[in-house]
Amino acid sequence: MTQPNDPNQQPPHANQQPHPGGQQPYPQPSGYGFPGTPPPPPAKKRRFLKFAGFGCAGVLGLVVLIAALSASGDDSDDGGNTAADTSVSASAGAKEKGPDAKRKESEQGGGPVKVTAQRAEFSKSILADGSDYTSVRVTVVNDGDDEVSVNPLYFTITDTDGTKHTVELGVDEEQIDTVDLAPGENISGTVTGKGTFTPKYVTYTDGLLGDPVRVDVS
Numbered sequence: 236m237t238q239p240n241d242p243n244q245q246p247p248h249a250n251q252q253p254h255p256g257g258q259q260p261y262p263q264p265s266g267y268g269f270p271g272t273p274p275p276p277p278a279k280k281r282r283f284l285k286f287a288g289f290g291c292a293g294v295l296g297l298v299v300l301i302a303a304l305s306a307s308g309d310d311s312d313d314g315g316n317t318a319a320d321t322s323v324s325a326s327a328g329a330k331e332k333g334p335d336a337k338r339k340e341s342e343q344g345g346g347p348v349k350v351t352a353q354r355a356e357f358s359k360s361i362l363a364d365g366s367d368y369t370s371v372r373v374t375v376v377n378d379g380d381d382e383v384s385v386n387p388l389y390f391t392i393t394d395t396d397g398t399k400h401t402v403e404l405g406v407d408e409e410q411i412d413t414v415d416l417a418p419g420e421n422i423s424g425t426v427t428g429k430g431t432f433t434p435k436y437v438t439y440t441d442g443l444l445g446d447p448v449r450v451d452v453s
Contacts, residue, residue, distance in 0.1 A: 347379025352437040352452045363406035367431040374423040377416040390426040400428030
């Protein structure tokens with residue numbers, strides 16, 4: 236045992252304060268948190284890598300978007316060309332069925348007025364002079380829904396040389412009458428041109444301003 240007042244016993248430090256609870260404090264690492272100590276470097280590399288990852292994804296997405304838009308543009312161009320071709324075809328079809336086509340159909344006797352023509356003997360009337368005449372017998376049939384006017388002056392005769400002859404009124408006893416044909420009605424008679432010629436076709440025009448109907452002379 237240590238004796239009191241033992242000269243070998245070390246006196247307790249006067250300034251040493253007992254630690255509360257009897258625990259010793261944890262040692263602080265040297266230089267950390269003290270003035271003059273540099274802070275730890277920021278994590279720039281990780282942030283750069285994150286931005287680089289987003290940049291690559293954005294570039295890839297942009298490439299995919301451009302490719303999709305290019306494909307869509309090609310499809311649109313093809314569709315536009317197809318629509319244009321269809322429009323041109325429709326316009327051509329409408330043009331074929333326009334007034335020219337209607338006139339051509341009428342000239343071939345395909346309209347509501349049917350006309351037939353054949354050569355006939357000239358039957359001299361009291362109104363004929365001593366000239367030569369050529370007659371054609373025509374038949375007009377109203378196959379339409381409207382009334383059709385018939386008059387000898389509505390006819391012309393074209394010969395094999397291409398000369399057109401107007402009709403001479405009253406010189407042939409069998410001349411076609413001036414009448415209005417109701418739907419379904421018909422009439423026959425002659426139309427006569429002055430001179431001797433070979434008739435090639437007869438042209439009938441309803442009311443002089445209507446659609447012409449041209450038929451060959453049989």
